[in-house]
Amino acid sequence: MTKENILRVCDATMQFGGVVAVNNLNLEVNKGEIIGLIGPNGAGKTTAFNVITGVYAPTNGAVELNGKRIVENFPQGKMKQLYKGQNNGKYTKSHLLTPDKITKLGVARTFQNIRLFKNLSVFENVLIAKHMHAKGNIFSATFQLNRKEEQRMREETLELLVLLGLEKNKDDMSTSLPYGKQRHLEIARALATNPSLLLLDEPAAGMNPQESDELMHFVGRIRDDFNLSILMIEHHMQVVMGICERIYVLDYGTLIAEGNPETIQNDPKVIEAYLGVDD
Amino acid sequence: MNKKTKFICTLVLIAIGAGLLVFIDQATPSSAMIRSVLQLSAIYSLAAVSMNMLNGFTGLFSLGQAGFMAVGAYTFAVFTIPVASKPTVYYLYGVADALANVALPPAAGIVVAGLMAALLAAVIGAPVLRLKSDYFAIATLGFAEIVRILVASSVFNRITNGSLGLKCIPGFGSYYTPFIVVFICIAIIVLLMNSTYGRAFKAIREDEIAAEAMGINLASHKQMSFIASSFFAGISGALMAMFLGAITSTTFPLMLTYNILLIIVIGGMGSITGSIIASFLVTFAKEWWLRFLDVEHFIGDFHVPLLRTGFRMVVFSVILMVVVLFWSRGIMGQKEFTWDGLYGFFRKLKNKRQEKSPVGGGAAND
Ligand SMILES: Nc1ncnc2c1ncn2[C@@H]1O[C@H](COP(=O)(O)OP(=O)(O)OP(=O)(O)O)[C@@H](O)[C@H]1O
Ligand SMILES: [Mg+2]
Numbered sequence: 001m002t003k004e005n006i007l008r009v010c011d012a013t014m015q016f017g018g019v020v021a022v023n024n025l026n027l028e029v030n031k032g033e034i035i036g037l038i039g040p041n042g043a044g045k046t047t048a049f050n051v052i053t054g055v056y057a058p059t060n061g062a063v064e065l066n067g068k069r070i071v072e073n074f075p076q077g078k079m080k081q082l083y084k085g086q087n088n089g090k091y092t093k094s095h096l097l098t099p100d101k102i103t104k105l106g107v108a109r110t111f112q113n114i115r116l117f118k119n120l121s122v123f124e125n126v127l128i129a130k131h132m133h134a135k136g137n138i139f140s141a142t143f144q145l146n147r148k149e150e151q152r153m154r155e156e157t158l159e160l161l162v163l164l165g166l167e168k169n170k171d172d173m174s175t176s177l178p179y180g181k182q183r184h185l186e187i188a189r190a191l192a193t194n195p196s197l198l199l200l201d202e203p204a205a206g207m208n209p210q211e212s213d214e215l216m217h218f219v220g221r222i223r224d225d226f227n228l229s230i231l232m233i234e235h236h237m238q239v240v241m242g243i244c245e246r247i248y249v250l251d252y253g254t255l256i257a258e259g260n261p262e263t264i265q266n267d268p269k270v271i272e273a274y275l276g277v278d279d
Numbered sequence: 280m281n282k283k284t285k286f287i288c289t290l291v292l293i294a295i296g297a298g299l300l301v302f303i304d305q306a307t308p309s310s311a312m313i314r315s316v317l318q319l320s321a322i323y324s325l326a327a328v329s330m331n332m333l334n335g336f337t338g339l340f341s342l343g344q345a346g347f348m349a350v351g352a353y354t355f356a357v358f359t360i361p362v363a364s365k366p367t368v369y370y371l372y373g374v375a376d377a378l379a380n381v382a383l384p385p386a387a388g389i390v391v392a393g394l395m396a397a398l399l400a401a402v403i404g405a406p407v408l409r410l411k412s413d414y415f416a417i418a419t420l421g422f423a424e425i426v427r428i429l430v431a432s433s434v435f436n437r438i439t440n441g442s443l444g445l446k447c448i449p450g451f452g453s454y455y456t457p458f459i460v461v462f463i464c465i466a467i468i469v470l471l472m473n474s475t476y477g478r479a480f481k482a483i484r485e486d487e488i489a490a491e492a493m494g495i496n497l498a499s500h501k502q503m504s505f506i507a508s509s510f511f512a513g514i515s516g517a518l519m520a521m522f523l524g525a526i527t528s529t530t531f532p533l534m535l536t537y538n539i540l541l542i543i544v545i546g547g548m549g550s551i552t553g554s555i556i557a558s559f560l561v562t563f564a565k566e567w568w569l570r571f572l573d574v575e576h577f578i579g580d581f582h583v584p585l586l587r588t589g590f591r592m593v594v595f596s597v598i599l600m601v602v603v604l605f606w607s608r609g610i611m612g613q614k615e616f617t618w619d620g621l622y623g624f625f626r627k628l629k630n631k632r633q634e635k636s637p638v639g640g641g642a643a644n645d
Binding site: 118150 | 467471474476481482485488489490491493496498613
């Protein structure tokens with residue numbers, strides 16, 4: 001069986017002023033895979049997510065989705081002189097997309113520091129994610145000319161909440177949920193955009209071993225139920241090693257290792273990178 | 280409460296409001312204060328709700344309200360002043376040839392006023408909406424001042440009549456006109472805010488980055504909100520012109536924007552019902568209840584200190600400061616008035632009473 005490629009990050013470099021946060025990153029996610037992205041604090045993992053989702057324009061390099069190049073950039077303006085990365089000159093086009101366009105192409109994400117719509121209910125939080133699929137314009141929506149659409153959005157939202165066990169909380173304020181459920185809600189909201197690729201930024205952060213174990217099964221389940229490919233940043237080794245098929249390791253913005261959990265666990269460079277930082 | 284009871288309750292409430300208006304219209308002499316204060320309150324409600332769409336619902340802190348109202352008011356005036364009155368109005372500079380024989384019916388004038396304000400919002404929106412919050416506020420404020428300067432400038436003498444302003448603007452056809460127009464406009468705004476677009480606006484207010492990650496295009500949605508808000512601001516400006524009968528560039532000073540801003544802060548940023556309630560409270564207080572503060576009073580021989588022209592505004596400002604300091608979320612916060620909310624409120628009140636007086640049971644008494 002040949003693997004169908006979903007996401008390919010090509011030589012992506014993200015430089016902030018003089019700081020190279022991501023350096024020449026090459027990364028692939030194939031259909032149905034759960035891929036881990038790990039590395040010590042400040043390694044550039046979240047920055048890599050931000051490049052993939054269009055929050056940042058890469059300084060150099062490209063992002064491909066389903067074999068189509070969606071983002072490409074090269075050092076321009078002041079960056080021409082400042083650029084410290086590699087592959088200068090390999091990319092010559094500048095083609096950027098805003099995050100909403102990338103979401104529409106089927107990439108959804110969660111955030112490291114939960115970013116729910118705070119003053120809105122759980123139900124509304126998920127319902128908002130259905131907005132991008134609405135076909136009506138602002139007039140037909142206001143004057144309810146297309147009631148079926150609104151009704152369909154509400155039904156789908158409710159279905160999703162039931163599936164994720166959040167239906168009891170549907171009228172609660174999103175911030176009144178316990179921490180673990182807020183993380184689930186963020187995932188529910190991401191799923192509501194009908195993604196084919198889901199990016200999870202430390203979904204198990206702040207969870208105890210039992211909770212993170214549950215989360216691990218949950219991630220596996222949604223991959224199957226929603227036909228997803230998943231790229232996740234995670235610090236809990238137990239989660240990463242337990243569920244990811246392949247793992248990428250970043251350190252100081254540079255990829256230092258890549259492979260299946262076993263290879264990674266025994267890679268001396270990885271051990272050094274982690275020993276150098278925490279216990 | 281089920282849907283039907285709520286619907287009936289709402290109808291009853293509207294009927295009571297309408298009945299009250301008819302009663303006031305019939306029972307008071309045409310010079311009564313309450314008549315004009317009610318009309319002014321209604322106009323302020325629309326101005327406040329339209330500003331709240333942007334500031335409270337979409338989280339765009341705009342200070343251009345008076346500018347868009349001025350555009351609406353001037354557009355309305357220019358297009359509706361009766362042909363016969365034009366020579367008197369434009370006696371100094373004369374009227375532009377293209378306008379000499381134009382006089383739209385007021386209803387059409389109101390719509391054109393809204394459209395003109397919306398068109399202007401569409402033009403300035405693209406550059407201005409790129410700015411981050413504080414700069415956006417400053418840019419919209421600057422826009423409002425530019426509008427004021429332009430309408431008074433000699434370039435447009437033959438359209439806006441320069442610093443002389445415009446008069447002989449058609450008034451309201453009936454006492455109820457402003458209430459009906461405001462009611463329709465606010466009803467549309469409520470529908471818009473409850474639609475999927477309204478939810479997208481709220482998402483932008485809550486968290487732009489998350490909203491964008493949900494597939495909401497920030498630029499186009501901010502633009503839509505800006506245009507819609509300006510459309511209704513333009514209509515409120517047109518109503519203001521009808522109410523006053525005469526306008527100049529000083530009718531729409533920066534102070535007007537601040538007054539409306541205070542109304543939405545007092546009512547609650549992001550609450551339509553809050554804005555309406557606050558519009559009536561603030562307008563009644565400012566235009567009527569606190570008027571006595573502007574007049575010198577004697578109790579016997581005692582000259583009551585401080586009371587003189589302008590003191591009303593001092594007291595008013597102090598009240599506002601107290602409200603903003605101690606009640607910063609305003610009357611309604613971000614909530615709307617709902618029958619469920621009212622029902623829950625009374626239930627809580629009843630429960631409290633019963634706790635206080637276990638004997639007798641408070642419910643039977645009242
Ligand atoms: N917008 C920005 N401007 C300047 N520097 C930035 C910006 N975003 C990230 N950085 C820098 O890039 C580096 C990588 O940050 P990033 O948040 O990607 O790390 P991370 O791997 O996600 O770490 P953590 O595990 O703590 O979440 C850091 O040194 C950070 O200071
Ligand atoms: Mg991070």
